[in-house]
Amino acid sequence: MALIQKLVICGVGLIGGSFALALRRAGAVKRIVGVGRSPESLARAVARGVIDEAVTDWRSALDGADLVLLAMPVGQMDAVMAAMAPHLRPGTVVTDAGSTKRDVIEAVYRHLNAHIAHVVPAHPIAGAEKSGVEAAFASLYDGRKVVVTPLPENEPAAILRVREAWEACGAVIHEMPPQDHDRVFAAVSHLPHLLAFGLVHDLAGRANAEQLFGFAASGFRDFTRIAGSHPEMWRDICIANRQAVLAELDQYLAELAYLRALLLSGDGERLEQLFAEARRARNAWAEQYGAAAPTAE
Amino acid sequence: MALIQKLVICGVGLIGGSFALALRRAGAVKRIVGVGRSPESLARAVARGVIDEAVTDWRSALDGADLVLLAMPVGQMDAVMAAMAPHLRPGTVVTDAGSTKRDVIEAVYRHLNAHIAHVVPAHPIAGAEKSGVEAAFASLYDGRKVVVTPLPENEPAAILRVREAWEACGAVIHEMPPQDHDRVFAAVSHLPHLLAFGLVHDLAGRANAEQLFGFAASGFRDFTRIAGSHPEMWRDICIANRQAVLAELDQYLAELAYLRALLLSGDGERLEQLFAEARRARNAWAEQYGAAAPTAE
Secondary structure, eight states, X not given: OOOEEEEEEESOSHHHHHHHHHHHHTTOEEEEEEEOXXXXXXXXXXXXXXXXXXXXXXXXXXXXXXXXXXXXXXGGHHHHHHHHGGXXXXXXXXXXXXXXXXXXXXXXXXXXXXXXXXXXXXXXXXXXXXXXXXXXXXXXXXXOEEEEOOOTTOOHHHHHHHHHHHHHTTOEEEXXXXXXXXXXXXXXXXXXXXXXXXXXXHHHTSTTHHHHXXXXXXXXXXHTGGGGSOHHHHHHHHHHTHHHHHHHHHHHHHHHHHHHHHHHTTOHHHHHHHHHHHHHHHHHHHHHTGGGOOSOO | OOOEEEEEEESOSHHXXXXXHHHHHTXXXXXXXXXXXXXXXXXXXXXXXXXXXXXXXXXXHHTTOSEXXXXXXXXXXXXXXXXXXXXXXXXXXXXXXXXXXXXXXXXXXXXXXXXXXXXXXXXXXXXXSSOSGGGOOTTXXXXXXXXXXXXXXXXXXXXXXXXXXXXXXXXXXXXXXXXXXXXXXXXXXXXXXXXXXXXXXXXXXXXXXXXXXXXXXXXXXXXXXXXXXXXXXXXXXXXXXXXXXXHHHHHHHHHHHHHHHHHHTTOHHHHHHHHHHHHHHHHHHHHHTGGGOOSOO
């Protein structure tokens, strides 16, 4: 792939910072400029050598940029695109790392329509317990999936640029229509997060919360690990993808209604059958994907 | 503590087998006899040195026994107690390792009423991914909690016998009324298992199940780990404790109805607040208990 002369990363946290470090590791980038809402965080990114320079205005940031990665929580996409639009040069390729795609694409049409040929949405399926630039590391994307959801208006060369950048980070590229992306991740990621947040919130509000937490064991620990996720990021994801998340939640509520009926009627046979089917599917998944499952999403 | 001359374990799997190995490690037991429904499994337990002898009839098993541990799935408690009752000698102390307590205690009153002074229900909060005697190991209970739920009729010496046996296994003893036990574990263990089984079952039945599982990441992996649990054991637990599990499920459904309303109205502020509260509670729990949380329950 052609060397990236100037990479701009907006939101230099775990995701954006690791993209920078991975491209450096691959020798694929010459100069990296960071943009963001927290000057302190950007200064730490410079100090750690993740970015070469922190820039506060979009005009100078975008001057001569050949690739821009938007790696903020998706709730900020609209405002950021509006701010950068006037300064975006023809030919600069823009991509993002948002966990939802349809809302990001709406913002693209709204603000970056003039540059649509070069705006290629994507979503790296990777992450870690910790957030922030301190948590960034070069191998975060090794063997991880990146879902690219190209627009019909995209130039093939722009799509290729984005694919090659992620490949240089060690990732495996998948393409998918944005609506499929949002439905798939509502089911396997957004809903589980909502369910885990909900359970912990429910228990934490009980009069005997101390006692409950005192006897919680490793099943609870693993089930609720994702309830330790970043509240703002997950607020943005749930709001951005709420149509698909609501559809998944309603389907899950139907499943729970069925389970409730089996409990009420004491139907052990059907309960065991359902548990056995779930166990089979879960073990088959764990064998095929479990070992390679990213640390977080 | 006084040496256990003859220990009888009914159900020599992970729990019963580890109890045997832990007591041997402590030098607290002279002779261990195993009883169970699978002669092959008992033969493997003898071959591995977990038990000294496999016995098929309760009369000879209970002859001279000073302690009996019932470590089968709770659905078998009633039948096993009925079978052993005629051969139980005065003074033999009986305990169990069932994950639910009220149903076990009902069976105790039904079948072992004549021996009630020496029947002390308990529940070790420990386990592992794998089940069966092959998975048993001596240190399973090191630092783990064992909840003892004594009956008003219990002789103090019998309670002490059970406490001392578990302490010899390395466990930390808690006492609790049985109804409290069943409510606490419905909330922090039984409901999460039901929710995880339900989610995987729901997704596995979709037309695009392959695609969904293909993009599931580590959040999904941890959230659904307990959906790999033993179907028969969890059927028995859900049925045995269904009153408390239904109460927990209904409270959780109310939480989900609230989350659904926040999603529908796009109330990002309240969503973020709820997520932040859950995250705080979850992180506080993880700091206090997480590292010491048993491998499973």
